[in-house]
Amino acid sequence: KAGVTQTPRYLIKTRGQQVTLSCSPISGHRSVSWYQQTPGQGLQFLFEYFSETQRNKGNFPGRFSGRQFSNSRSEMNVSTLELGDSALYLCASRYGGWTEAFFGQGTRLTVV
Amino acid sequence: EDQVTQSPEALRLQEGESSSLNCSYTVSGLRGLFWYRQDPGKGPEFLFTLYSAGEEKEKERLKATLTKKESFLHITAPKPEDSATYLCAVQDRNSGNTPLVFGKGTRLSVIA
Numbered sequence: 001k002a003g004v005t006q007t008p009r010y011l012i013k014t015r016g017q018q019v020t021l022s023c024s025p026i027s028g029h030r031s032v033s034w035y036q037q038t039p040g041q042g043l044q045f046l047f048e049y050f051s052e053t054q055r056n057k058g059n060f061p062g063r064f065s066g067r068q069f070s071n072s073r074s075e076m077n078v079s080t081l082e083l084g085d086s087a088l089y090l091c092a093s094r095y096g097g098w099t100e101a102f103f104g105q106g107t108r109l110t111v112v
Numbered sequence: 113e114d115q116v117t118q119s120p121e122a123l124r125l126q127e128g129e130s131s132s133l134n135c136s137y138t139v140s141g142l143r144g145l146f147w148y149r150q151d152p153g154k155g156p157e158f159l160f161t162l163y164s165a166g167e168e169k170e171k172e173r174l175k176a177t178l179t180k181k182e183s184f185l186h187i188t189a190p191k192p193e194d195s196a197t198y199l200c201a202v203q204d205r206n207s208g209n210t211p212l213v214f215g216k217g218t219r220l221s222v223i224a
Contacts, residue, residue, distance in 0.1 A: 092212075100146055
């Protein structure tokens with residue numbers, strides 16, 4: 001059974017640019033969550049999508065957005081990148097909102 | 113507000129030296145407590161789910177236990193390959209379909 005796939009694995013962007021990250025969940029999983037991980041803050045919740053609807057949102061500015069497609073694949077977008085957006089972005093899929101989450105390998109974003 | 117505190121932040125053990133990691137949590141009602149292992153630069157790997165006080169789960173040298181206020185991850189006779197960051201997360205039962213709230217992790221180093 002294939003795991004959670006995130007692309008790309010690494011990205012280097014310039015301040016002010018925008019970026020789109022992609023996540024393909026485990027087959028049959030309808031919930032996709034996104035987290036930002038930095039050394040100082042740990043894993044911070046960005047948002048969760050379930051059956052194409054945003055179900056929860058964390059405390060991040062509106063520059064961070066996401067969406068989910070009918071095949072459960074999800075994308076997150078960050079506009080007007082700032083140096084502080086440099087982090088490991090993790091996607092997690094769950095069968096339902098109450099079950100364990102399985103993570104992808106993450107996308108390492110570096111903003112210069 | 114749901115909170116998760118893990119201790120110690122870092123732990124250095126000799127190979128074969130057993131120890132425990134602690135995860136203290138505050139939730140209005142616990143739906144589930146989750147343990148993950150994370151290697152540098154990779155996504156967290158799911159280990160265990162615990163649902164109610166008194167529950168225990170085991171996997172190889174790891175054993176997770178749960179009380180009403182905290183969970184312990186016991187590591188018996190660790191090996192260098194057990195070196196990783198161990199993350200604890202909780203989900204609140206009383207707040208609808210809430211996301212996982214993570215602690216900042218315990219960084220474990222096992223020296224041969």
